[in-house]
Amino acid sequence: MLARPLGRFTAAILVPIMLLFTGQALAADGQSRTLDTAHGEIQVPADPQRVVTLYEAALDTTLAVGVEPLGAVATRGGTDVADYIADRAQGVAIVGGPREINLEEVLRQRPDLILASPFLADADYQRLSRIAPTVVPKHDAERPFGDDYWRKESELFADALGRHDRIEAVFEALDQRIERLRQQLSPEGDVRVTLMRWNPQGPIVMSDKVFAGDLLRRLGFVAPEIARTLTSRPHTDMLSLENLGRADGDWLLLATLNAEGRDALAAAQRQPAFQRLEAVRNGHVLTVDGQLWTSAAGPLAAERILDQVEEKMLGEPAADIAAQ
């Protein structure tokens, strides 16, 4: 008879495929936990072993709570994970960039948990959630960078990994460090700090609600008004050079995605309008790594940013500060 071998053959192909798509259901045998995500309540395995992160903040959080993910996406403007986290993420496979996910690479990792960005497209969610439970943090479309937004994301990811206590401890330590630094840096809360990206036609000023800006605000620094009044956007439009004064402050942090931060600084310094800024005249200009300061988020990135603030802004200006 022909039917039986054919049936066996079909089963041999179908069963692994069905297993793949029902991994979620199998894990749910009393050992799963329920999470409240942007796509409703979902079940995640109690102790996920094969984690893929599709969001820089998810990679950061995962490593911060002591879980080694299998796959992650490259940072903005790069082909690998961000430099600041590269040491810790050495064995991690790259499964796409910040804008496009390579589904085949994700599938190849056979994940049992996927941690994704709050801005993940619905179509991508539909596909990913058939591979493994996919955790998408909620976000408010009106105010996507509301109070503690990145902490809430990190907490959700940590919950998904079953490491709730770890993330609480991490944030507690972080808050203590921020408070200590605030006492030293801006105890009166009146030091004005601007975080911007320089373009030849004019700079873009980063919001004080998005990750690095939020950290600076908690350190007691005040962002310029054009950055404080942003609600739904991560940065201003390109500011006219005539209005550069509106971005002035006691300190100017120039973020650049180019490895050659000095090039960006040199370009800025050729601009007479830049030379007139108070921060520039006082030699209070720092170049910072744009991958870390304008693209990343999460507890490890926060610690690294605080390291740099401590190193460069406490005490005498360091040697690489542009005081020319």
Added chain:
Amino acid sequence: MSAATGSVRFTRGLGFSLLALGVALCASLALGAGDVTPLQVLRWALGDDDGNVGFVVTELRLPRSCVGIVVGAALGVAGNLLQTVTRNPLAEPDLLGVSAASTTAVVIAILLGASVTTLQVWVAVLGAMCGCALVLAAARLRGVGDDPIRLILAGAALKGVLTALVSLVLLVDQRSADEIRFWTIGALAGRGYGELLGVAAPLLLGVLLVAYLSRPLAALALGERVASGLGHRPRLTRWLTLLAVALLSGVAVALAGPIAFFGLVVPVLARALVGPDIRRTLPLCVLLGPAVLLAADVVARLLVRPSELPLGVVTAVIGAPVLVAVVRAHRLPRL
């Protein structure tokens, strides 16, 4: 039309263009995205010294206006030359892919490690030359050169290929992406005397070539035989014209990035004022080009205060309808 009325028309056109340039220059100095108002500028000009107003006018608005004048004149003249030599009223450095070729050369140079700020203008000129050679090759294909719209289509195809190439570079080399992305739109902000000095040599060469070319080109407009009979060499004239176009568009691209449709609008205006003779339209383009460019730049500064729009966006919005109008005109004028 008799010689006398033609000359009157030319004088009138010249006067109008000078006036337009004067108004545009004043607007460019008086208006901006910042808080310095025309009234403050006027007071400053009358001697009421305020450090801030003086700074905004002399260090920000004046340098970018000077760059605007050079770019506008270069693109206006380049468009006029290109239209004459291809005998095509739609020809224009951007539409024919000359600017795109220049941009591509610059982007490849950036990919190979150059920086936008230190870039040699000759890279842009060389790219524009390659673009010109391709345009001429396309114009000489049977049936393409005779039909204005077909030549534009050939240019659009070239531009499409080159734009795709630039996109590819942006995808492959993301580190350069930010630097290139803002530059490929075209803008005047942040440009100044240093950049002008950098393009002085090719600009001067281009101007000398144009001065020499106006007579042979006018003769060529009467037909190859007439031109040969008058002692000009049509083939040499064509090549030299394209060299001038390459120099001028290269200068414009190096200064401000690619600016769409601009070389089309200005010669159309000039011909409307003084008729088709290139000896009359060329000087008009030198004046009208900067006038239109400065006006567009003022619009770019005012629309989204306190930010600015890239100039390339504004010229495209102004220029595209002109292209449609020229194509839709009852009969395309043959040049």
